[in-house]
Amino acid sequence: MKIGVLGTGMVGVALATKLVELGHDVVMGAREASNEKAAAWKAKMRGKAATGTFADAAKHGTLLVNATRGSGSIAALDLAGGNNLNGKVLLDVANPLDFSKGMPPTLTVTNTDSLGEQIQRAFPEVKVVKTLNTVNASLMVMPRSLPQEHSVFLAGNDNLAKKAAAALLKEFGWRDAEIVDVGSIQASRGLEAWLLLWVSLMGALGTPHFNLKLVKAG
Amino acid sequence: MKIGVLGTGMVGVALATKLVELGHDVVMGAREASNEKAAAWKAKMRGKAATGTFADAAKHGTLLVNATRGSGSIAALDLAGGNNLNGKVLLDVANPLDFSKGMPPTLTVTNTDSLGEQIQRAFPEVKVVKTLNTVNASLMVMPRSLPQEHSVFLAGNDNLAKKAAAALLKEFGWRDAEIVDVGSIQASRGLEAWLLLWVSLMGALGTPHFNLKLVKAG
Numbered sequence: 001m002k003i004g005v006l007g008t009g010m011v012g013v014a015l016a017t018k019l020v021e022l023g024h025d026v027v028m029g030a031r032e033a034s035n036e037k038a039a040a041w042k043a044k045m046r047g048k049a050a051t052g053t054f055a056d057a058a059k060h061g062t063l064l065v066n067a068t069r070g071s072g073s074i075a076a077l078d079l080a081g082g083n084n085l086n087g088k089v090l091l092d093v094a095n096p097l098d099f100s101k102g103m104p105p106t107l108t109v110t111n112t113d114s115l116g117e118q119i120q121r122a123f124p125e126v127k128v129v130k131t132l133n134t135v136n137a138s139l140m141v142m143p144r145s146l147p148q149e150h151s152v153f154l155a156g157n158d159n160l161a162k163k164a165a166a167a168l169l170k171e172f173g174w175r176d177a178e179i180v181d182v183g184s185i186q187a188s189r190g191l192e193a194w195l196l197l198w199v200s201l202m203g204a205l206g207t208p209h210f211n212l213k214l215v216k217a218g
Numbered sequence: 219m220k221i222g223v224l225g226t227g228m229v230g231v232a233l234a235t236k237l238v239e240l241g242h243d244v245v246m247g248a249r250e251a252s253n254e255k256a257a258a259w260k261a262k263m264r265g266k267a268a269t270g271t272f273a274d275a276a277k278h279g280t281l282l283v284n285a286t287r288g289s290g291s292i293a294a295l296d297l298a299g300g301n302n303l304n305g306k307v308l309l310d311v312a313n314p315l316d317f318s319k320g321m322p323p324t325l326t327v328t329n330t331d332s333l334g335e336q337i338q339r340a341f342p343e344v345k346v347v348k349t350l351n352t353v354n355a356s357l358m359v360m361p362r363s364l365p366q367e368h369s370v371f372l373a374g375n376d377n378l379a380k381k382a383a384a385a386l387l388k389e390f391g392w393r394d395a396e397i398v399d400v401g402s403i404q405a406s407r408g409l410e411a412w413l414l415l416w417v418s419l420m421g422a423l424g425t426p427h428f429n430l431k432l433v434k435a436g
Contacts (some may be wrong), residue, residue: 104404111324111414147436155418182418186322190415196329197408200373200400205434212430216423218365 004029004061006054006076008037010137011093012067016041018141020049022171029057031079058084063091063164070096070115071108074122086125089161091168092116092188093132093140095195104199107192116155116188127161129154130188131169134198136208143173150211153180155187180214222247222279224272224294226255228355229311230285234259236359238267240389247275249297276302281309281382288314288333289326292340304343307379309386310334310406311350311358313413322417325410334373334406345379347372348406349387352416354426361391368429371398373405398432 005016006029016028026049030038038051050060058064058080068076073094077085096108096115109115116130131154132140139145143152152174154162166179182191202208223234224247234246244267248256256269268278276282276298286294291312295303314326314333327333334348349372350358357363361370370392372380384397400408420426 104407106329110329110411145435146433148433150433151430180419180422182415182422187415187418187422189322190412190418193328193411193414194408196411197371197400197405200405200408201398201432204398204400204405207435210432210434212369213433214419214428215364215366215368215431216428217363217425 001025002060002062003027003065004057004059005065005067006057006080007065007067007069007094008035008041009067009069011140012065013037013041014137014141015065015067015093016049017045018172020045026050027052027057027060029054029080031076054080055084061088063089063168066090066092066094066119068094070094071098073115074118077119077123082123082125085123087127089127089129089158089164090119090123091132091165092119092128092130095133095192097195104196107195110189110193114186114188114192116185116192120157120185127156127158128185129156129158129161129165130185130191131155131165134191134194135211139209139211141172143178145209146211148213149175149178150213151178151180153182153187153191155182155185155191157184219243220278220280221245222275222277222282223285224275224283224298225285225287225312226253226259227285227287229358230283231255231259232355232359233283233285233311234267235263236390238263243278244268245270245275245278247272247298249294272298273302279306281307281386284308284310284312284337286312288312289316291333292336295337295341300341300343303341305345307345307347307376307382308337308341309350309383310337310346310348313351313410315413322414325413328407328411332404332406332410334403334410338375338403345374345376346403347374347376347379347383348403348409349373349383352409352412353429357427357429359390361396363427364429366431367393367396368431369396369398371400371405371409373400373403373409375402
């Protein structure tokens with residue numbers, strides 16, 4: 001599949017690399033086409049992937065991934081351009097975390113709104129699916145690195161888009177029973193607010209290599 | 219143990235009932251000693267428990283439980299009185315949920331603060347332990363009603379108080395491996411913010427009878 005990954009940080013690199021390994025045709029987008037992290041990633045991919053601006057990546061992909069920093073996501077998507085985004089599925093894996101005031105980080109939007117909802121409102125023709133933001137970058141693409149089943153969530157207004165997202169998660173190694181649909185894009189509030197607990201757990205456990213499993217009555 | 223349970227709602231009743239069943243000497247406290255829900259509960263306990271004001275319950279208990287509505291918790295504890303609270307362990311199981319604007323509920327405090335922290339600041343001599351607020355009332359006292367292990371969290375500044383809380387959780391049926399210390403009372407932010415995801419999951423699953431299990435690397 002042609003996939004555009006917006007963002008060159010740890011999450012963007014982890015996702016784009018896995019997608020290339022899976023045989024997808026990936027363009028990693030950055031603010032500047034000359035972005036050094038993107039160039040370093042492209043070199044590692046040995047000709048199997050391309051880089052460009054946010055607009056280049058968005059134009060290329062039939063499915064898009066927002067892996068930009070949460071505080072810059074709307075600006076990045078504005079640069080990508082509505083014409084390149086409209087009608088497409090956008091996996092929003094970003095978190096609106098603010099580390100500027102030290103630890104623990106806070107959220108720049110929460111409680112009565114969320115980044116997922118902000119993106120959906122700003123780009124009503126885009127099929128936004130909030131997913132994967134609840135786990136760290138390596139777990140996103142290596143779910144089997146934990147010894148037991150655990151859960152990943154989908155929130156979005158378009159059921160077909162959520163199915164497309166689930167199909168990609170399964171390519172990453174997530175199992176059907178691990179993929180939990182939590183409802184409309186409004187459920188991004190909970191998926192993003194979970195980061196506040198995630199940060200405390202990371203501190204208590206001393207590792208980001210953990211996740212939660214949904215346990216239901218039998 | 220002498221235990222004071224502040225609050226007469228579903229959570230207060232579930233916890234107080236279980237504590238009586240376990241043989242504890244319980245006083246359920248309400249704003250008014252004549253509270254009808256408390257009286258109905260006392261009648262069901264057939265002389266094995268007592269009721270009174272918040273101050274009566276707080277004075278009685280060597281360990282206390284805040285099961286009041288989050289929006290009224292500080293006021294309830296003010297009525298209980300610092301003299302009756304100071305030096306004691308207070309399990310804070312309340313959530314600062316606001317349903318006044320319809321669904322989904324929002325939090326009256328979150329992100330940069332939490333109810334757990336507000337209580338600890340208002341009563342610095344009280345050993346506040348945030349716990350059990352992440353599951354519904356029946357799961358609090360019937361953890362084995364789910365088919366697999368799942369997790370419950372402790373946040374607080376006093377390690378002995380967290381041990382006392384863990385001991386009580388074990389009496390309820392929680393297993394050692396299920397009880398996760400997430401750090402200081404500041405971690406209440408994450409434990410309370412988790413409710414935003416809990417509410418979405420309850421809607422998606424159609425039942426409040428679920429929980430999360432922490433899954434770590436082996």
